[in-house]
Amino acid sequence: MIKIDHLYKKFGRNQVLLDICLEFRENQAIALIGPNGSGKSTLIKIILGMVLPQEGQVYFEGRPIAGQSLYRQHIGYMPQMSRFPANMTVSQLFHMMKKLRKDEKSRDMDLYRAFEIDQMGSKRLEILSGGMKQKVSAALAFLFDPKVLILDEPTAGLDPIANEILKEKLQKSLGTGRLILISSHILNDLDDITSHVCYLMEGEVKFFKPLEQLKAETAENRLNRIIAQILKHTDTHV
Numbered sequence: 640m641i642k643i644d645h646l647y648k649k650f651g652r653n654q655v656l657l658d659i660c661l662e663f664r665e666n667q668a669i670a671l672i673g674p675n676g677s678g679k680s681t682l683i684k685i686i687l688g689m690v691l692p693q694e695g696q697v698y699f700e701g702r703p704i705a706g707q708s709l710y711r712q713h714i715g716y717m718p719q720m721s722r723f724p725a726n727m728t729v730s731q732l733f734h735m736m737k738k739l740r741k742d743e744k745s746r747d748m749d750l751y752r753a754f755e756i757d758q759m760g761s762k763r764l765e766i767l768s769g770g771m772k773q774k775v776s777a778a779l780a781f782l783f784d785p786k787v788l789i790l791d792e793p794t795a796g797l798d799p800i801a802n803e804i805l806k807e808k809l810q811k812s813l814g815t816g817r818l819i820l821i822s823s824h825i826l827n828d829l830d831d832i833t834s835h836v837c838y839l840m841e842g843e844v845k846f847f848k849p850l851e852q853l854k855a856e857t858a859e860n861r862l863n864r865i866i867a868q869i870l871k872h873t874d875t876h877v
Contacts, residue, residue: 640665640787640818641686646695648681648842655681657842659695665786668809668819670829670850670862673839679822680719682839683791686820687716712740715785719792719822721776723764729775730760736779745784750777753804769796777805787818794828806832826863833862838869 646659656678663669671679684690686697688704688711696703699710723732733751751757754774759767767775773796780788788809794802809832812819823829837847846869854860857868 642698644696646692648692665816668834670833670836671822677839678842713786715780715788717776717780717790717793721772725765743783747781747784790821830862
């Protein structure tokens with residue numbers, strides 16, 4: 640579904656991504672993890688066409704994304720920090736999005752209802768708390784029933800109940816033909832919604848493997864313990 644072919648990205652003299660080659664497929668739920676500065680957010684932004692690489696190419700369903708934007712209609716994106724029009728209300732935002740995508744017949748309102756977003760409809764977006772903005776952002780990401788979900792630190796700022804609602808929704812999305820890509824530092828949130836793990840460090844892919852394979856290799860069941868085990872034994876072939 641998404642193929643990344645020999646991708647390089649620099650910001651000034653800082654090499655952020657170095658020869659990234661990956662292929663993400665439908666029915667995969669990928670945990671994109673790594674320390675701060677490893678290149679995760681840059682990779683996501685390149686997939687979304689928000690940042691251009693120096694070299695390499697990204698393909699969506701076999702077609703290069705360079706120079707075209709139509710592929711984005713198949714992606715639901717939840718950024719780490721949402722920047723909404725300040726003076727617009729929540730209801731106006733959803734009305735605008737539906738009007739912009741009026742040809743989209745399939746709507747997924749599960750999170751809209753579960754987060755009771757209609758009750759905050761008259762609130763201006765600029766006065767929403769961080770957690771409320773996350774709820775709005777999550778509901779928007781699912782709204783048009785996308786083939787691909789890209790979530791950047793999705794549980795940051797969510798209260799425990801909202802966190803569980805989002806994780807349950809992601810679990811229900813597994814195996815429905817979607818590709819789910821999640822970047823998060825909260826590894827405990829990823830245990831039940833991850834099929835594959837992609838670990839970046841200093842702009843390079845250190846490994847990309849099925850979670851079940853990593854469990855077998857490390858004799859651990861929790862993702863945070865798996866990663867700790869791998870990093871503790873840096874000489875281990877991964």
